[in-house]
Amino acid sequence: MYEFIRGPLIWISFLIFIIGLIYQALRFFTLTRKKELVFINLPFNPDKPPKKELSQRILDRFVSLRKKTIWGTHPAMTVITSIFHISLFIIPLFLLGHNILLDEAWGISLWSFCESFSDGLTWIPLICGAIFLFRRIFVHKVRAITTVYDYLSLLITIAPFLTGYFAYHQWFDYQTVIFLHILTGEVMFITMPFTKLGHMLFFFFYRFFIGSEYSFSRGTRTW
Amino acid sequence: MSKQETKQINTDEIKRMLKKKKGKMKLLLSHCVHCSLCAESCFLYMVHDKDPQYMPSFKVIHSLGKLYKKRGKVDLHFLEHIKGMVWRNCVLCRRCYCPVGIDIPSMITFTRTICRSQGVYPRVDESVSESWL
Numbered sequence: 001m002y003e004f005i006r007g008p009l010i011w012i013s014f015l016i017f018i019i020g021l022i023y024q025a026l027r028f029f030t031l032t033r034k035k036e037l038v039f040i041n042l043p044f045n046p047d048k049p050p051k052k053e054l055s056q057r058i059l060d061r062f063v064s065l066r067k068k069t070i071w072g073t074h075p076a077m078t079v080i081t082s083i084f085h086i087s088l089f090i091i092p093l094f095l096l097g098h099n100i101l102l103d104e105a106w107g108i109s110l111w112s113f114c115e116s117f118s119d120g121l122t123w124i125p126l127i128c129g130a131i132f133l134f135r136r137i138f139v140h141k142v143r144a145i146t147t148v149y150d151y152l153s154l155l156i157t158i159a160p161f162l163t164g165y166f167a168y169h170q171w172f173d174y175q176t177v178i179f180l181h182i183l184t185g186e187v188m189f190i191t192m193p194f195t196k197l198g199h200m201l202f203f204f205f206y207r208f209f210i211g212s213e214y215s216f217s218r219g220t221r222t223w
Numbered sequence: 224m225s226k227q228e229t230k231q232i233n234t235d236e237i238k239r240m241l242k243k244k245k246g247k248m249k250l251l252l253s254h255c256v257h258c259s260l261c262a263e264s265c266f267l268y269m270v271h272d273k274d275p276q277y278m279p280s281f282k283v284i285h286s287l288g289k290l291y292k293k294r295g296k297v298d299l300h301f302l303e304h305i306k307g308m309v310w311r312n313c314v315l316c317r318r319c320y321c322p323v324g325i326d327i328p329s330m331i332t333f334t335r336t337i338c339r340s341q342g343v344y345p346r347v348d349e350s351v352s353e354s355w356l
Contacts, residue, residue, distance in 0.1 A: 031250065073260075073264070081322075139259070141275045142257070142259045144281055146257055150257050153256070196254055196256050198253070198254060202250075
């Protein structure tokens with residue numbers, strides 16, 4: 001069983017992950033094939049108002065950001081979620097242990113953080129995960145829309161980091177913990193394209209390709 | 224008995240409508256991470272003492288989300304319930320902001336279309352007890 005988990009299942013999970021992402025990307029582009037100009041700049045006021053001073057424009061922009069975006073309404077959550085999502089990529093990619101395995105298998109590896117630094121970084125997703133769990137349980141508006149599925153998604157995301165931390169510190173039975181670490185990582189890869197964890201991919205699609213007021217670019221695809 | 228209570232619901236028609244947009248709507252519904260960060264972008268949520276039922280995500284999950292969950296097998300009572308959610312609790316101002324980028328107004332619009340197809344919509348001549356206002 002252990003040999004299967006650390007051998008073929010890793011390849012299977014990677015394959016499902018990549019094929020799943022391609023399938024979802026194709027699905028997205030097929031569903032949003034219809035293109036149209038979403039926002040037309042109508043001559044709202046033919047008599048142009050006098051141009052504002054640069055400082056006033058910067059101030060207006062800041063006030064608009066403050067009022068209209070999540071950065072303005074939830075600065076703490078914006079920082080926490082940003083750090084959390086970045087750490088989900090950075091920690092496994094630049095972990096020494098993972099890169100040694102890569103080097104042994106294929107003779108290639110990425111640049112690695114020193115072990116103590118990676119160990120410290122692992123606290124980031126764990127603490128952020130604890131904050132998200134706290135919000136789910138105690139914040140009324142979050143609890144109102146929370147389902148069991150949300151707890152499960154959080155568990156799938158955090159479990160590889162928690163078991164990895166335990167494995168590094170050799171807490172509990174090492175063989176069992178490392179087995180769980182590999183297994184939870186594989187579960188995350190397999191479930192990512194087909195569950196709400198798929199926002200990893202769709203975040204960029206929705207923000208860049210779909211035309212809306214809040215798009216990061218002038219997307220022309222519509223629902 | 225009011226006119227609305229005697230009305231028949233065509234579940235086949237609802238199923239057909241749901242199926243037609245299943246791909247897009249299910250995709251959007253399945254990617255809502257239930258973070259509730261869209262809440263403050265809704266002015267109705269803000270003016271109703273931050274009542275969660277006015278959150279954009281709440282409105283979508285409990286209207287269109289449930290329609291898909293029930294596979295269109297709904298009754299008039301259910302449609303009347305979501306009528307309040309998609310008309311009274313939402314004015315479709317399109318100001319809701321989803322951090323993931325989900326198009327919430329399009330989902331509310333679709334729910335309204337389904338309700339309207341069954342003759343369920345706010346009427347100016349509704350009595351006070353039936354009023355959606």
